[in-house]
Amino acid sequence: MAPAADGTAVARLSDIAQAGGSLDIKLRRLPDSVEVVIEGTGPSPVLQQTTQGATWLGRLQTAVPMALRRGPVQLSLPEAGLQSISFQGSGNLFELKISPTPGFPVGRPVVSADGRSLILTFNAPAQSTLQTLTPNVNTPGRVPQPGFIPPLQPRAVAPPLGDMAVGTMTISNPSYVSVSGPPVTMTLRNAPAKDVLMALSQLGGYGFVYVDESSAPGASSAPAAGMRPISISFRRESYGRAINSALLAAGLQGKRDGNTIFAGPRVLSKSFGAQLSKVYRLNQVPANSAADYLANLGAQVTKTNTISTAVSEGVAATAAPVGSPTSSTTTSSTTTSVESYGAATGPLVGLQATTDTRLSTITLVGAPRLVTIAEQYLKQLDLRQRQVALSVKILDVNLENDFEVANSFAFRWGNNFIVNDNGSLAANFGSLLGGSSPNVGNQVPAVIPFQGFNGTPNPGVNYPINNFFDFVQAQILSRNSKLLASPTLILQENPSVLREAGTGSTSSASGDSGATGGLDQYTIDSPIGRRRANEAVVRVGTNVITEFETNSSAGTGATSNVITCTPTLSTAGLVLGARVEKIDDNGFVTFTLSPQYICSH
Secondary structure, three states: EOOOOOOOOEEEHHHHHHHEEEEEEEEEEEEEEEEEEEEEEOOOOOEEEEEEOOOOEEEEEEEEEEEEEOOOOEEEEEHHOOEEEEEEEEEEEEEEEHHOOOOOOOOOEEEEEEEOOEEEEOOOOOOOOOOOOOOOOOOOOOOOOOOOOOOOOOOOOOOOOOOOOOOOOOOOOOOOOOOOOOOEEEEEEEEHHHHHHHHHHHOOEOOOEEEOOOOOOOOOOOOOOHHHHEEEEEEEOOOOHHHHHHHHHHHEEEEEOOOOOEEOHHHOOOOHHHHHHHEEEOOOHHHHHHHHHHHHHOOOOEEEEEEEEEEEEOOOOOOOOOOOOOOEEEEEEEEEEEEEEOOOOOOOOOOOOEEEEEEEEEEEEOOHHHHHHHHHHHHHHHHOOEEEEEOOOOOEEEOEEEEEEEEEEEEEOHHHHHHHOOOOEEEOOOOEEOOOOOHHHHOOOOOOOOOOOOEEEEEEHHHHOOOOEEEEEEEEEEEEEEEEEOOEEEEEEEEOOOOOOOOOOOEEOOOOOOOOOOOOOEEOOOOOOEEEOOOOEEEEEEEEEEEEEEEEOOOOOOHHHHEEEEEEEEEEEEEEEEEHHHHHHHOOOEEEEEEEEOOOO
């Protein structure tokens, strides 16, 4: 640090570079990529990435102030797809700009760090290699063959941070009056603001005009802004800082036009110069929404409101007694009013705007500088809303999976024959079916229910003696799933209401809005099928009769006591509702699903 002439300390750029460090940029060509290495970033650099057309922009922020080791650097590597690489900046902020070679688009790099440097890896065309081989026929050898080796990550890579679309625009302070004059030494206490500004203007050789606002009828008798007392004390203060400090203390606006200083409560909205008028036809954002946004930044937006009223006098025919004359008169009137609104402060103070909802246009009138600033805001507003395609498959899954086994057997042992037919047992002992047996002692054979006539030969004699026969029958029953519906739902972030919630006896999908994040209740039998633009509904099922409404009418003769039945239909099936909450710039979608099984009562 070197002392200045007035005793203050002045920091040299070399001292800052020595204290905080220095940065340098290098390129490293790999077979299929290029590494842009920024040396000296330290352990915690912050990088924000944006794209402007085909150009990639990186905004680097360091923890401590640094300097560029070689000053602003301009590099080029066209054979790798990088036409120009520029690196510049100072202090804590540095800018890296990479323009691609025509025909070789630059994608988002892989960002990594090793604690000392920041490495950005960009995809690049593969390097062409030419291999020559002079074989020696006297010495056998192996001809190298190309092989694929998966790329290895040489260092640990932190997970990527969420990218955020950022629109940056530098705006000069419209309330700052750019003037020059001698140093000011002045002390005033409770002096009127108008007199203080006039004295300061005369001190700098400027003319002074105070522009007051006319008071509305019935307004309070508060003192005007120009008579507001202020207290100031300057000692060799710069002239521009002194006069702007007085404007700030008085709560007034100021501007310089030629050699005259104008001051007043709303002097920025008044001008002698030419004004510019532009009409913008918006593509995505509604014109009224864009106008409201500009009004929050200080623009004066003018809209026409039309109010229609209808007043009825007299007695209507439905309310008059029977037989009495009726007279009812309806008078309609329309009132049209012009409404202007806008914030009192902001970068667009002095700009006028109006809209046309039929063509979705917005008209801006004001100084060219203000119209240019408002145009930059409109370009950042008029963007397409993100959409997502949600593919839904509704399956009817049958989990039945049975295994059935049936066993039948028979065996003969001598003249005895036993049969088991799938659990039904039949046995016969002896050579005859249900008759006398030739066995010794003429014993009566035991019969277990074989149907037939006594004296019929035993059917088991047709089988070989002393053998066992078995029949096994197995069956496996399984079920699969059936695809009931496979729609693709197109959802966007727009939460605007397409229609109000319906009422009726039809089934509706409902959920608890709030903690559970369910869907609002709405009737799904309407043609549009949903209430909001970020919602979608799928219904699978059948309509069944759940109840009848009976009405009886009294009459005479054959038409007396007629009972009419009106059926009420309800859905028996599945209703699936989906709502998109947010779609960010990184491709992550936050959505809510609300399935509901509905059965008839």
